[in-house]
Amino acid sequence: MSDYQLKMAFIMPTMILLILMNIFPLLWSLYLSFHRYKASMPAAPRFIGVRNYSRLLADPEIWGYFQTTAYFVILAVAAQFFIGFGLALLLNRDFRYKGFVTTLLLLPMMLSPVVVGLFWRFILSSDNAGLLNFFLSPFLKSPIGWTTNPKVAMLAVVIVDTWMWSPFMMLIALAGLSAVPKSLYEAADVDRASAWFKFREITLPLVSPLLLIALLFRTMDAFKMFDIVYVLTREGGPGTATETVSMNLYKLAFRNYNTGKACAMAYILLIIIVALSNIYVKYLNRVKGEAQET
Amino acid sequence: MGSRKNFVHYLILAFVAIAVIVYITPIYWILATSLKRLSDITTRLPKFVFDISLENYQKLMPPEGVADVTYLFLGEVLVGLLLFGFFSLFNVRLPRALSLRNLGLIWNSVFVLTCLYSFLSLPPMQSRLQTDARFNFLLLIVCTIIAYLLIAPWRKTGGLTSQTLKKQRLTFVLPSIFGTVAICAVLANGGSKYFYQLLNSIIIGGGSTILAVGLGTLAAYAFSRFDIAGKDDLLFFILSTRMLPPVVVVIPIYLMYSALGLRDTHFGLILLYTTFNVSFAVWLMKGFIDEIPKEYEDAALVDGYSRFQTFLKVILPQSVTGIAATAVFCLITAWNEFAFALVLTEVGGRAVTAPPSITSATGSTGMDWGKIAAGTFVFLLPVAVFTFLMRSHLLRGVTFGAVKK
Structure with missing residues (x-):
């Protein structure tokens, strides 16, 4: 077998699988997005041009869901960033059982969001034996209805997502912190630099590329958020207080079976995600290149 | 000066201990709830001292x-x-x-x-x-x-x-x-319905992991060692398929599977999870194979091995650790996956995996939190074990092999 044949034999199965299971269905949904079609009805798709798109873009409710999503992304990613980076700063020293402690902290991010998210509903509950309300009870007059009060429901989702994913930030920040050469700090000590100066001038610049990767990754992931909202606040409730774009898309496609419109919505989402992931991969390659040079 | 430094050190360790407690409490609470009697769960205030009972686990067992x-x-x-x-x-x-x-x-x-x-x-x-x-x-x-x-x-x-x-x-x-x-x-x-669903999770997760890692390793070797036209674009394409929101992908897949009769079948889910994981496997395995020195292969080629033999006898044994790590990550992803399983299987169906079933226990009135906790704990345990086994590869795994230590 020549090298060329081997190369093809090795790559082609993966490519064919991805084309069959990703590209082909996406093309089909592109076709459907220009049609009126309900998957629950026997009627064939009827061509209606860009009307699905124009209706969606003119619908103020859709922008409301985008707003909800943006609100969630900003709150959750910011919280994860600060908590995760803070934890990494705390952990960036030698102590006994460090590996064990770090892994314990990393546990939440490996667990199934939907299964753990469901149980969080019990922890956050306000009527029977809610653990969080119990711990907060010295500071509160009455228990907070985390998942039933529209005003705080989003906060509940943010809390659960932060519990799950701040370890992710911590892991990456810790990798960045441990790669900072000790000699830099020693040199700064000789010059009697303050702790704040060392943090600002040495730690931050050297860790920021990795932190940015983590931020981008989390932003994209949070943007797609579906699982936790599905179980924690019962499909984006109360009302539409926590209905993210993904959740709305799910309802459109599998509750109302408005397939044509859902396909159009999916494409709007797709364009945003592809743009985001483009930035992400470009950046990933750059950091990789820098890492190889040093 | 020394004592002050010591004090700061212990203060920080105290903070770390608090953080660990905060992060582990929900997981502990799952375990505790699963071991409580019903009367200890439905109290107004959470109960920290309770009689241990296995009645919730018994609910998961076969009725006979x-x-x-x-x-x-x-x-x-x-x-x-x-x-x-x-x-x-x-x-x-x-x-x-x-x-x-x-x-x-x-x-x-x-x-x-x-x-x-x-x-x-x-x-x-x-x-x-x-x-x-x-x-x-x-x-x-x-x-x-x-x-x-x-x-x-x-x-x-x-x-x-x-x-x-x-x-x-x-x-x-x-x-x-x-x-x-x-x-x-x-x-x-x-x-036992619950263990039937766990078995489905194992079969679908295991099957898709074997396929994804196999295909991924082959492709990763080709990407790592050969010149390929538009290599970076191809790799980006492979990664971008993983970045798509599951809800977006699942709509056309749902239509396709309905037409082909693949809904609620093991094969359908294995195929989908393989697609989902293969991009991840390619990226992660490429990182591992990149690290194997080219000289090993050159030496084998000089000795008269063909390219394929070199791959089998030099590259594969050298990348066993990488393959194992990749496999565990694929397994965990498939194990935890929810959106695809929710749409493409039916609760109580033949191929339904554990996550949609555990979450579908949502009754209209009271929920049996004890039973949910027991199911959840059994479901989480293998992941926790694998996390500890894989702890040196976690960083690589979550960043698609981009960040190595």
Whole structure:
């Protein structure tokens, strides 16, 4: 077998699988997005041009869901960033059982969001034996209805997502912190630099590329958020207080079976995600290149 | 000065301890709730002191009681772990006739025989799900035997290096792993819905992991070693398929599977999860293969190996760690996956995995949190174990192999 044949034999199965299971269905949904079609009805798709798109873009409710999503992304990613980076700063020293402690902290991010998210509903509950309300009870007059009060429901989702994913930030920040050469700090000590100066001038610049990767990754992931909202606040409730774009898309496609419109919505989402992931991969390659040079 | 530094050090450690408590409390609470009686769960304030009871776990078991073979398997799982621990901790000299290798052979044969015995002694089939469970059990036995033939160390006896010793000790763990799966299979056959779904999760996760890692390793080797036109674009394309929101992808897949009759089938989900994981496997494996020096291959090529032989005999053995790490990550992803399983299976259906079923327990009135907690804990346990085993590769795994330490 020549090298060329081997190369093809090795790559082609993966490519064919991805084309069959990703590209082909996406093309089909592109076709459907220009049609009126309900998957629950026997009627064939009827061509209606860009009307699905124009209706969606003119619908103020859709922008409301985008707003909800943006609100969630900003709150959750910011919280994860600060908590995760803070934890990494705390952990960036030698102590006994460090590996064990770090892994314990990393546990939440490996667990199934939907299964753990469901149980969080019990922890956050306000009527029977809610653990969080119990711990907060010295500071509160009455228990907070985390998942039933529209005003705080989003906060509940943010809390659960932060519990799950701040370890992710911590892991990456810790990798960045441990790669900072000790000699830099020693040199700064000789010059009697303050702790704040060392943090600002040495730690931050050297860790920021990795932190940015983590931020981008989390932003994209949070943007797609579906699982936790599905179980924690019962499909984006109360009302539409926590209905993210993904959740709305799910309802459109599998509750109302408005397939044509859902396909159009999916494409709007797709364009945003592809743009985001483009930035992400470009950046990933750059950091990789820098890492190889040093 | 020194004492002040010490004080700061301990203060920080105290903060770390608080953080660990905060992060672990929800997981502990799952365990605690699963061990409580119903009357201890539905109190107004959470109860921290309670009588331990196993009634929630009993709710997950088959309604007609647990078959005796389950305990047989449980015993084998424990004995396997004990043997492994014993031989790893103590350097025991065994008589020649009963070498570690022969002992492993005997132990694994016993396990395979138990599997066959328990398969033959299964209760008569009543429902369709039980027929499916039986088929899955048979599949498990076949897979076990194939796995033994492929990875069993007794095929080669290359002297008593520490490497072969390590491999021989590992044979004691194999029955423990397969035995755990067999327990799920026996309980599913007994009529336990929950273990039927766990078995589905294992089959779908395992099948898709084997396919994804296999395909991914091949593609990663090609991307790592050959010049490919538009390599960066292709790699970006592969990664971007993973970045798509599941809800977006699942709409056309749903239509496609409905047309092809693949909905609520094991094959359909395995195919989808393979697609989902293969991009991840390619990126992660490329990182691992990039690290193997090219000189190894060049030397093998000079010795007259073909490219393919080089791949089999040089690259694959060198990347065993990478393959294992990638496989565990694919397994965890498939195990935890929710959106695809929710749309493409039906609750109570044939191929439904554990996550949609655990979450569909949402009743209109009160929820049985004890039962949910028990199911959740059983579901989380393997992931937690794998997380600890994989802890040195976690960083790589979550960043698609971009960040290495």
